[in-house]
Amino acid sequence: MSFLLVQALSGLATAATLFLVSSGLTIVFGVTRIVNFAHGSFYMVGAYAGWSLIERFGGTPAGFWGSVAAAALMMGVLGAAMEIGLLRRLYRSPELFQLLGTFGVVLVVQDLTAWAWGPEDLLGRRAPGLKGSVDILDQPFPLYDLVLIGLGPLVLGLLWLLFNRTRWGTLVRAATQDREMTSALGVDPARLFTGVLFLGCALAGLGGALQVPREAVTLHMDMAIVVEAFVVVVVGGMGSLTGAFLASLLIGQLQAFGILVFPQITLVIVFLFMAVVLVLRPHGLLGRADEAPPTAPAAVTVPLSAGPHAGAWALALLAVLAAAPLVAGDYALILLTEVVILALFAASLHLLIGLGGLVSFGHAAWFGLGAYGSALLVKHLGAPMPLALAGAPLLAGLGALVAGWFCVRRSGLYFAMLTLAFAQIVWSIAFQWYAVTGGDNGILGVWPSAWAAGKAAYYWLTLGLSGGALWLLRRAAFAPFGYALRAGRDSGLRAESVGIDVRRFQWMAFVLAGTAAGLAGGLYAFAKGSVFPTLLAVPQSVDALVMVLMGGIQTVAGPLAGAVAFHLLEAKVMSMTDWWRLALGLIIVALVLVFPKGIVGFLSGFRRRR
Amino acid sequence: MSELVVRDLQRSFGGVQAVGGVSFTLRSGNLLALIGPNGAGKSTCFNLLNGQLRPDSGSVKLDGMELVGLPPRRIWALGVGRTFQITATFASMTVAENVQMVLLSRARRLFGLWRPAAAQFREPALALLERVGMGSQADRPCGVLAYGDVKRVELAMALASEPTVLLMDEPTAGMAPAERLALMALTAELVRERGLAVLFTEHDMDAVFGHATRVLVLDRGRLIAEGSPDQVRANPRVQSVYLGGEA
Amino acid sequence: MSEPLLTVDGLQAWYGRAHILDGIALTVGRGEVVALMGRNGAGKTTTLKAIMGLVERRAASLRFDGRDLSALPAHRIARLGVGYVPEDRRIFADLTVEENLEVGRQPPRPGAPTWTPEKLFALFPNLAEMRGRRGTRMSGGEQQMLTLARTLMGNPSLLLLDEPSEGLAPLIVKQMADAVRRLKAEGLSVLLSEQSLSFASAVADRACVIETGRLRWTGTMAELLKDDGVRAAYLAV
Known part of the structure; x- marks a missing residue:
């Protein structure tokens, strides 16, 4: 007592x-x-x-x-x-x-x-x-x-x-x-x-x-406090002081007693609590409907177009990339492998943001879930690489199916917060469930099968799988599915009034994006030979957002360019200075203030002006 | 022949009655105008009819089928099209693609993941755009069109769903006077040609009295007059609502 | 004749891509009440908002009391002595009557009547009885009175009054007309938008009639009442 x-x-x-x-x-x-x-x-x-x-x-x-x-x-x-x-x-x-x-x-x-x-x-x-x-x-x-x-x-x-x-x-x-x-x-x-x-x-x-x-x-x-404070603010109702007080009390007790009952998953309890509150009371305990007006998405007036000869360019690029192992050394190949994986990761996020207008702040969840899926299959079941790689998108897709059902119920900021919450749930499971995931120590020894063990062989495998997935994503973007997704973003009201079930398309996009990110995660696990909880953490999600933003939101090729620029920059700056975060932070602030259309958008705007 | 029967529609917001007991019938071939001062409840009425809002009580029946309680997309699928007061098109698509989206939705082909959308239903979309005078601009981005042209695209989108009933909320708002008359003339033509039943709200009295077959007058959520344009114009109560009674 | 208090010339305004106002020109003299008339959607509200600096994009020559308003943000315009009363009331519903008045309070201004809550409560006795009440629990007419009183707390010399009689019961409309006449007697200038001819004729000296964003007619209220042609063309159904 x-x-x-x-x-x-x-x-x-x-x-x-x-x-x-x-x-x-x-x-x-x-x-x-x-x-x-x-x-x-x-x-x-x-x-x-x-x-x-x-x-x-x-x-x-x-x-x-x-x-x-x-x-x-x-x-x-x-x-x-x-x-x-x-x-x-x-x-x-x-x-x-x-x-x-x-x-x-x-x-x-x-x-x-x-x-x-x-x-x-x-x-x-x-x-x-x-x-x-x-x-x-x-x-x-x-x-x-x-x-x-x-x-x-x-x-x-x-x-x-x-x-x-x-x-x-x-x-x-x-x-x-x-x-x-x-x-x-x-x-x-x-x-x-x-x-x-x-x-x-x-x-x-x-x-x-x-x-x-x-x-x-x-x-x-x-990061620890801000994520908890997000939960409090969202649960209490955004903008409500008394709500924040009430939610603080509830969450304080939830943590104090949660640690007695489920010491492994206290964080999960907190985030699940938030997800449940949001579904039952969409504006929080004491929030009101008008407290969080849907912030206007950037008015998109440029039609998405493939550009002339896009197919030819893509094939040429693929040919050049496929030929890379003939000239590139081991270090360059490792770098290229990572770039290709990150390009798929960024493109999967772009499907949500660029087409659906859904800003996910927890996309790393699906990347990391894919990576952990592969690693767990290897470690606990001794699965061979092909099977483990197939498990990656499957696990991530399943996770996205469940999380997506919650997340697409809300839009704008609340969507961002919900995705963040689900990413934190997955992260805290990986971090706290030591017996299965190894916690902070991660899972080591996730190596490719013998036939794919060479740097060039694994690079080709990555290029083939990622290239294929990217191609599928691209087809989907220009197919009726991608158009319906954009229709819901451009005008949800109009879309519903011409028979488009916007939420269903968003859910489907969430699953598709999660699956693709999962594949990227699985490939990443075998490329690195290990997985750690950082793969699921907020900074990883932000990396993906920066890649998409760097490339420009309104172009299909943007995420690819963004991934290349980001990863090369990261490798370059990291080798020169210990202050990578400082540099990245300044880059992000500059991007947000100066290049709201990203690299590709900036260049094409520049071309048009000339 | 289609018939939309509205009976005793009511809706309040926070204790204030926005629509209080509106009843009317709309038949094929009718071009019915709903007019009234700001805040009379016209837009609320529209939102009740197409399912955007749920009425507190009352019924809306399309050929005997109850529409109250259905979501907007179901009501649309049953043949009730709608245009919006503030233009709402898919700004990131071309004019033709906007219409194609509606045709794809009509054909239940939206879940396609493979065949490019731009190539599907292009011909019928172009034909509809031709009909509203937008054929030459079919491949322009919808986001850069002049306001009046967007309204035409909206009309083409509404027609693409082959509605039997069309609800048009201020179809000519923001258009130049000549454009307004042209659009209303086009609408009247479509009503005759396709046997549409159209309900529209409008501020431009030339548009209303030039083309409507019947006029409903709404004031503070209630219908205060209904009849032919001449009857309504002569109605002293209508005059007092528009020019002000007491001061 | 001295320079008018407010001179508007060539006023253009847009909402997004929609061009709402096209070359509105009008003046309001010191101590004058001018009615901006026209049907729904003619551009009356936008005209007042544009003068106040509350539209996204506008272009105009705007002079008020010898100052150029065209490049100033709304709060600077308000501090120069322009009071804006919106049509949709927009009282701060979570704030009490007294708090609503407090938000509007500005320092006294030479050349304009100075208002205190007590003086306003004398003008609007209904409000005095509910000074501690929150806006959510007020009727439409009470809210309209509060909106006006709140703006008066800024001690304006010019009042922009958007559709003051709209949606109000006849008795309240009469009170509103009385209040506008009182304000004129206190020396305030008023530019009000109005659909009701009877309300406008009860309070205004002059009228400007607009239609589809353009100025169509301007003259004294008495002339407008005599001119059946203008009324039929721009005001009647």
Whole structure:
């Protein structure tokens, strides 16, 4: 009994931190309609800054709490700077650009943080005066956690006062409901938004700095918290503060007790909870239908066309690629093999984004599921390569069939969040189910059959299978199926009114894309000889998005060009510098701001102008 | 001969009655105009008829078959076509492809994964575009057309589904006056030629009184007049709704 | 004669690719009430929105009180003393009556009447009784009053009033007409769009008639009431 009480209390302490961070996220979303991926970065940097300040001044209670407050304020200033420098230019962009742009910031911040504080985990000192624990029904409970538990409602109360009892708060609430009308009444929206970002990021920084006495400060804090905060915000209803509070409490308890019942899959429980909530209450617990208007997809007015002699060009390219082993060395062949695999991965995502207008933020799930499918067949059943390779698209396709049924129920941002959630489910299974997947250590020894073991032989195999799959995807894009998918994206209303079951086509596309990504994953597993949970993680999904974006969304050849450019760039930059994430982050931000049409779109626009 | 019978259609939003007890009958060969001031409930009426919205009560029967409760695509499949107030075409496709999509959908060939769509049903699509005067622009992207031309494409798309009943929500909004009259004349011709039953809303009174066979007047969700164009024009209640009664 | 308070010339506006307004020209003198008349879809609402800087794309020569408005965003235009009252009310439904007024509050402005919540509650007694009530729980007429009161909190010298009588019960329409006359007496200038001839004739000095985005006729209200031809061509069914 007492044990359960302490468990519930520790759930409340978790909930308090979760609420601090997610309240900032939901406030920012409510007003700007941007889901700020970088929100977790402010939490992380808040923790690092808090650690440094507390090390220096945290010996006294005043110094400790002053340090926490200073870290929060610093994050607020950084958040305001990000609004002015980046977000302001993205308010009218499609959600893909907003999510990617802020993810670029995540990458930049990760490397800058590592540069400033080093890669080692940092242990902070404990809060002066709150070091001990109290006995609750004979069970010790940390005093500091009790303070945190009180802090959650306190912050909710202060935020309520701010939003309901000050002019600024009233203006923010007004702008949340109707931005245009608010500006027509003489309120400068730009300044309001900067202030909102300050507040939101300061809350994230506060949450981070408060973690210093509780746990180690690490470079992984950002992604871990932001994904949880997404779940809280989506479950609570996007833009709803009280919803975020309620959802934090629920998820805190779910985690506290989930770890007792299913220690292996606590993360899965959280994400399944979110998926179920979204299906039952599409706008979250306290969200309202109008809280998340379908953000306008980029108006697509350019017909998809194969271009003249596309078939001839493709055959010529295939011939050149097939001849590559005659001249290329081993290293070049390995690189080429990876490029071909990634091209298929990117093309499968392009089917969803470019044709269906469905921005998936978890496409790595199907790539990774394919890779794990092959690896598991080899490891546990001793399957030969051909069988294991056949299993890859099958497993990924099955996964996509199930996840897709949920995901296509929602569009826009919610679709992106749902795909992210499913990718996190798959990732956490791979990460936590140690007995089967090897957890963090992955699965080693996934080598091709003897006949395909040579670098050239495996390259040809990859080229044949990927080329075939790419060709099928391309046929589908120009067949009625691809057109129906585009019809649903261009105007869902019109499509439904001429008999097109939009959701069904989206589901089918989801499965098709998942299957193709699975094949790419299987090929990748045998190319590398091993699989790791990173193949399923968010950065892998973002890599695919960047490839599609680099190539340009509105061209069929785009993803191929994007995969080539991305992978060569990655190989090149990685060999030159340790700051790959910094470079990639800056590239993403630049892409989003400067080349919204991607490389191929940019070049063809350039050709047209000349 | 087709017949759309609407009886006592009602729909409220948050306690405010948008459509309150609308009844009328639409038959083949009719060109029925639905007019009324802004906010009278015209668009809501349309959305109730084609299944976009569900009425609180009332019935819509097409040749005796109840349409209430069916999703838009089923109602479409039964022969009720629709055009939208704000143009909604497939902007990433050419004009011909837009019409081809409807023909493919009609033939239940949308799930094809292999044969290129652009080559299927091209001839019949071109014939329909010719009919609405868009034959010469068949291969232009739909996204770059002039507003009036998009409205013509929408009409061709609606015809491609071979409807017996056609609902046109402000078919000439945003068009120049000459274009408006031409489009209404074309619609009237199609009604005669194919025995269509057309219900349309319109702000342009020249279009309404020049072509409608009958006129319905809606005000605050209720029908306040119904009759021939001349009867409606002479109706004092209609005059008061349009010119304002009390102040 | 001194320069009019508002001078609009060659106003063009687009929604996407649809060209909605084509060369609207009008003026509003100080202390004058001008009615913008025309049928549904003629472009009345777009004209007011375009003046306020609320359409995506516009082109015009726009002068207000000696200042050029054509390149300013909506909030700057509002701060110069142009008050906009939208037709679809758009009150902040989650905010109370008093909070709605607070959003509209701007510093007092020389040359324009200064409003306080108390003064507005005297003008709209209904609102005074529900100052703590949220917008979701108000009738259409009350919402319309609140929209107007909220804009007045910005102490404007020119009011853009979009379809003030639309969809209101006759009694409320009468109150609205009284309110507009009171505002004129306070020294405000008003440009209102209206479909109802009787409402317009009750409050306006002059009228501009537009049809399909073009200006068709302009003159005094009295002339419009006499001109059967114009009324039949552009206003009647």
